[in-house]
Amino acid sequence: MLFSxxxxxxxxxxxxxxxxxxGIILFSFYRSxxxxxxxxxxxxxxxxxxxxxxxxxxxxxxxxxxAGALAQDxxxxxxxxxxxxxxxxxxxxxxxxxxxxxxxxxxxxDGELIAALMDGATISNMPRIDDALKxxxxxxxxxxxxVAFEGRIFELVVTTVRAPVPIAWLAxxxxxxxxxxxEIKALSPIDLEIGFLIEGGxxxxxxxxxxxxxxxxxxxxxxxMGAANFHSRFMDQDHMFRRLPLGTSEVGTEISALLxxxxxxxxxxxxxxxxxxxxxxxxSILLLVAGSVLVSSSVTKPLTDLASxxxxxxxxxxxxxxxxxxxxxxxxxxxxxxxxxxxxxxRESKIRxxxxxxxxxxxxxxLMFERTVQTDIDESDSFVLVIAEVQQLPExxxxxxxxxxxxxxxxxxxxxxxxxxxxVARISTEAFGFLVHDASEAETLASLVVNSFMTPFDxxxxxxxxxxxxxxVKFPGDGEDxxxxxxxxxxxxxxxxxxxxxxxWYDPDKDSSQKARLSMMSExxxxxKNGEVRFAYQPKLDLSTGKITAAEALIRWISPTxxxxxxxxxxxxxxxxGDIRHVTxxxxxxxxxxxxxxxxQGINLAVAINLSTxxxxxxxxxxxxxxxxxxxxxxAKFLKLEVTESAVMHDMTRALDVLNMxxxxxxxxxxxxxxxxxxxxxxxxxxxxxxxxxxxxxxLNLAKSDEDNILVRSTIELGxxxxxxxxxxxxEDEASVERLRDYGCDVLQGYHIARPxxxxxxxxxxxxxxxxxx
Amino acid sequence: xxxxxxxxxxLLGSFAVSAADFSxxxxxxxxxxxxxxxxxxxxxxxxxxxMNAGQEVLEMGQRGAMFTPFVLPVHVGTKVSFPNYDxxxxxxxxxxxxxxxxxxxxxxxxxKSVIFENPGVVALGCNIHDNMLAYIYVSEFPIxxxxxxxxxxxxxxxxxxxxVVHIWHPDMSSGSKMTxxxxxxxxxxxxxxxxxxxxxxxxxxxxxxxxGDY
Numbered sequence: 001m002l003f004s005x006x007x008x009x010x011x012x013x014x015x016x017x018x019x020x021x022x023g024i025i026l027f028s029f030y031r032s033x034x035x036x037x038x039x040x041x042x043x044x045x046x047x048x049x050x051x052x053x054x055x056x057x058x059x060x061x062x063x064x065x066x067a068g069a070l071a072q073d074x075x076x077x078x079x080x081x082x083x084x085x086x087x088x089x090x091x092x093x094x095x096x097x098x099x100x101x102x103x104x105x106x107x108x109x110d111g112e113l114i115a116a117l118m119d120g121a122t123i124s125n126m127p128r129i130d131d132a133l134k135x136x137x138x139x140x141x142x143x144x145x146x147v148a149f150e151g152r153i154f155e156l157v158v159t160t161v162r163a164p165v166p167i168a169w170l171a172x173x174x175x176x177x178x179x180x181x182x183e184i185k186a187l188s189p190i191d192l193e194i195g196f197l198i199e200g201g202x203x204x205x206x207x208x209x210x211x212x213x214x215x216x217x218x219x220x221x222x223x224x225m226g227a228a229n230f231h232s233r234f235m236d237q238d239h240m241f242r243r244l245p246l247g248t249s250e251v252g253t254e255i256s257a258l259l260x261x262x263x264x265x266x267x268x269x270x271x272x273x274x275x276x277x278x279x280x281x282x283x284s285i286l287l288l289v290a291g292s293v294l295v296s297s298s299v300t301k302p303l304t305d306l307a308s309x310x311x312x313x314x315x316x317x318x319x320x321x322x323x324x325x326x327x328x329x330x331x332x333x334x335x336x337x338x339x340x341x342x343x344x345x346x347r348e349s350k351i352r353x354x355x356x357x358x359x360x361x362x363x364x365x366x367l368m369f370e371r372t373v374q375t376d377i378d379e380s381d382s383f384v385l386v387i388a389e390v391q392q393l394p395e396x397x398x399x400x401x402x403x404x405x406x407x408x409x410x411x412x413x414x415x416x417x418x419x420x421x422x423x424v425a426r427i428s429t430e431a432f433g434f435l436v437h438d439a440s441e442a443e444t445l446a447s448l449v450v451n452s453f454m455t456p457f458d459x460x461x462x463x464x465x466x467x468x469x470x471x472x473v474k475f476p477g478d479g480e481d482x483x484x485x486x487x488x489x490x491x492x493x494x495x496x497x498x499x500x501x502x503x504x505w506y507d508p509d510k511d512s513s514q515k516a517r518l519s520m521m522s523e524x525x526x527x528x529k530n531g532e533v534r535f536a537y538q539p540k541l542d543l544s545t546g547k548i549t550a551a552e553a554l555i556r557w558i559s560p561t562x563x564x565x566x567x568x569x570x571x572x573x574x575x576x577x578g579d580i581r582h583v584t585x586x587x588x589x590x591x592x593x594x595x596x597x598x599x600x601q602g603i604n605l606a607v608a609i610n611l612s613t614x615x616x617x618x619x620x621x622x623x624x625x626x627x628x629x630x631x632x633x634x635x636a637k638f639l640k641l642e643v644t645e646s647a648v649m650h651d652m653t654r655a656l657d658v659l660n661m662x663x664x665x666x667x668x669x670x671x672x673x674x675x676x677x678x679x680x681x682x683x684x685x686x687x688x689x690x691x692x693x694x695x696x697x698x699x700l701n702l703a704k705s706d707e708d709n710i711l712v713r714s715t716i717e718l719g720x721x722x723x724x725x726x727x728x729x730x731x732e733d734e735a736s737v738e739r740l741r742d743y744g745c746d747v748l749q750g751y752h753i754a755r756p757x758x759x760x761x762x763x764x765x766x767x768x769x770x771x772x773x774x
Numbered sequence: 775x776x777x778x779x780x781x782x783x784x785l786l787g788s789f790a791v792s793a794a795d796f797s798x799x800x801x802x803x804x805x806x807x808x809x810x811x812x813x814x815x816x817x818x819x820x821x822x823x824x825m826n827a828g829q830e831v832l833e834m835g836q837r838g839a840m841f842t843p844f845v846l847p848v849h850v851g852t853k854v855s856f857p858n859y860d861x862x863x864x865x866x867x868x869x870x871x872x873x874x875x876x877x878x879x880x881x882x883x884x885x886k887s888v889i890f891e892n893p894g895v896v897a898l899g900c901n902i903h904d905n906m907l908a909y910i911y912v913s914e915f916p917i918x919x920x921x922x923x924x925x926x927x928x929x930x931x932x933x934x935x936x937x938v939v940h941i942w943h944p945d946m947s948s949g950s951k952m953t954x955x956x957x958x959x960x961x962x963x964x965x966x967x968x969x970x971x972x973x974x975x976x977x978x979x980x981x982x983x984x985x986g987d988y
Binding site: 162164165167 | 867874897900901904906907944974975977
């Protein structure tokens with residue numbers, strides 16, 4: 001539509017321009033022709049005027065000579081001198097006829113009429129002969145004037161009759177009648193018309209004319225004749241007029257000749273030229289219309305192509321436009337357009353790549369994976385979504401730099417791709433996702449992937465062992481959309497982490513308990529505030545003194561909705577969700593406050609509290625503890641901090657920083673659950689700890705298991721050798737007490753001494769038991 | 775006709791002389807002296823010496839196809855002869871009311887006479903030579919004179935007394951003459967200045983065309 005409009009517009013503009021130019025040309029042509037004709041006509045009228053004057057002069061001079069001859073005729077003079085009226089009349093008549101004069105007049109010297117003839121008949125009146133004319137006649141012999149008489153115009157010739165002094169005036173007149181007009185017309189170079197006019201009360205009256213005197217008379221009543229030259233419509237034709245004043249009538253009005261010429265007649269020779277021009281104009285218009293349609297088509301065709309190409313680009317189809325034009329603006333535009341298409345296409349590819357790929361490794365990212373999954377949901381009947389998580393990555397980060405980690409990630413992805421023979425996307429820092437289209441092969445493939453990680457990776461000449469854990473979800477069944485599938489995949493991975501074979505299918509039941517646990521965190525945060533969470537304190541017996549010297553604060557949460565919640569249920573989760581921070585803050589304050597309370601009561605009991613992995617990463621922890629100690633005015637030696645091996649190992653460098661600061665503050669540190677981890681004593685030697693606590697799993701069966709006896713005994717010895725105090729947890733019978741005493745264990749903790757007790761009960765226990773405090 | 779007349783009249787002394795000299799100076803409106811003006815005096819008293827009409831014969835000759843003189847003032851009843859001094863003939867005529875006559879063709883040394891009984895202007899022409907023109911002024915008054923080239927008309931031996939002055943000239947309107955108020959002529963008189971209004975077209979007797987065939 002737009003382009004058809006443009007074409008119309010172009011055609012219209014061309015036509016408008018053409019008409020404007022042709023209009024100007026035609027107008028100029030018409031003007032110059034009419035001006036030219038008018039000028040010519042005017043000139044010819046001027047020429048005719050001169051002819052007219054010459055003819056009049058000629059007639060007058062001829063008449064004048066004849067009149068002069070009569071005036072000098074002695075007989076005539078004698079007749080006049082002797083008042084011989086009949087002779088005078090006879091002579092006058094005779095002469096008039098000879099001269100073909102229409103008017104003959106003789107007066108005495110005073111102007112009194114003696115005799116007058118008009119058209120051969122005697123008349124009793126005569127035209128006025130004024131003094132100026134008489135004087136001129138007396139001087140020159142003959143004088144002439146145009147006079148009006150009886151509605152007719154005469155060329156009057158006046159002469160003096162001398163005898164020898166002037167005795168009379170003799171005048172002859174020739175009428176300017178139609179014959180005279182026709183005679184002048186015949187001598188004119190153009191076919192003009194002549195009218196003789198006498199001005200009267202109501203404009204000019206016509207005395208005579210070459211033709212149409214009546215029409216001219218009617219015309220003159222309507223037209224105003226100001227200028228000598230004018231043009232007007234007369235007889236339905238444009239006429240040029242020239243008025244030639246001839247004289248003045250008796251009453252002072254003008255006598256004139258009117259020469260006129262039809263402009264139509266004058267323009268007639270130009271008629272063929274006009275027809276030719278109109279024909280040329282018509283042909284030009286046809287050619288122009290055809291030409292402009294062609295030109296505008298040649299412009300609009302590429303534009304239409306470009307428009308459809310632009311539409312294609314909007315739809316994501318990057319196609320170049322071909323043009324037939326070369327070297328013109330259209331070609332330039334097309335070329336620019338194609339360059340733009342290319343550039344946009346490249347840029348879009350780049351952006352698309354960045355949007356769908358991981359910046360660090362160049363692997364497909366989560367977004368891309370989601371799209372892939374969506375495509376499969378739309379197109380596949382079934383598939384299995386697998387989420388794979390690299391294990392030990394936090395630990396590896398402590399020994400590998402960023403680039404090594406990235407290389408490792410890439411190698412991991414490559415290995416999975418190789419084994420699973422499918423595209424792998426990195427969907428989080430440690431996790432990958434891929435699809436298995438044959439559900440029956442999924443488990444086999446998962447096992448193959450897990451097993452393939454038995455082979456270590458070689459990154460920058462470092463041999464790295466990395467494990468992989470998988471979570472599997474089925475489509476359809478485990479989820480109908482991308483988000484659900486991914487979430488359930490993550491849940492399956494949670495299970496898979498602890499599964500023996502290294503992977504697990506999504507289990508809706510476990511997933512729902514997981515959800516329940518998540519809501520538990522918010523309840524936990526509320527419980528910390530409203531007293532649902534409390535500490536139970538389990539006394540630690542110092543064998544060297546036989547006194548209770550410390551108590552380990554153990555968290556107890558009795559939820560109004562859940563009842564008793566075991567720490568194993570909520571602590572690991574709090575660690576994952578970050579809520580452990582709230583637990584630590586609460587626990588430190590509660591423990592320190594309790595210890596300070598006991599101090600005030602005179603109970604010298606140190607309180608031991610467990611720190612989580614997160615706490616060891618928290619650089620602000622030492623300052624926080626110090627502030628609490630000061631606030632409650634508790635000496636540092638009454639606060640003991642217990643950390644697990646794995647908590648320290650998670651990020652040893654940072655953990656050491658925090659531990660060293662705490663140690664410097666005078667706090668004693670313990671390694672909890674010793675023996676369950678992989679750490680060797682030599683490793684522990686680097687830590688600023690003063691105590692190791694042997695895990696209760698070694699102590700519980702001490703009375704029965706020889707292996708445990710050996711382990712416990714050697715551990716105590718080794719600990720002592722390193723200068724550490726050794727505590728045994730899980731002491732539940734007297735036999736174990738005896739053995740541990742024999743082995744030289746320093747401190748005992750367990751149900752055999754006391755179960756964890758609320759503070760009040762602990763206080764009572766201390767009073768009642770055989771142990772007491774220092 | 776509008777005529778302005780300036781008269782300067784001065785009487786000096788008192789001479790008891792019976793005859794006195796007087797003159798009239800005629801000028802046109804431009805102050806130029808006018809020749810051929812006829813001055814006639816009409817005495818307002820009875821002259822001691824009456825006019826002698828018919829006693830003298832005056833001459834209007836034709837010489838070289840021209841009348842001479844151009845203007846001839848005469849008294850009523852004066853006889854004028856028309857001698858022809860040319861080798862060719864003339865035919866003198868007049869259609870004037872004062873004296874209408876025609877002298878048929880006459881030759882050299884032929885002299886014809888005409889008596890002018892009526893006062894008035896008689897224009898003379900020749901029927902053969904159109905150029906010829908002359909005037910005879912026939913005065914009814916006893917004293918008449920003509921101005922010369924100096925415009926002065928001498929009037930001698932006038933009887934002292936009161937006169938009416940009449941002036942005529944061919945170029946004054948046809949047939950008219952100018953009459954001045956009465957003057958008194960004493961024994962000593964200053965010239966009388968008279969101004970006349972003349973037509974722009976002067977009546978002159980043209981010389982015949984040279985080599986003319988008469």
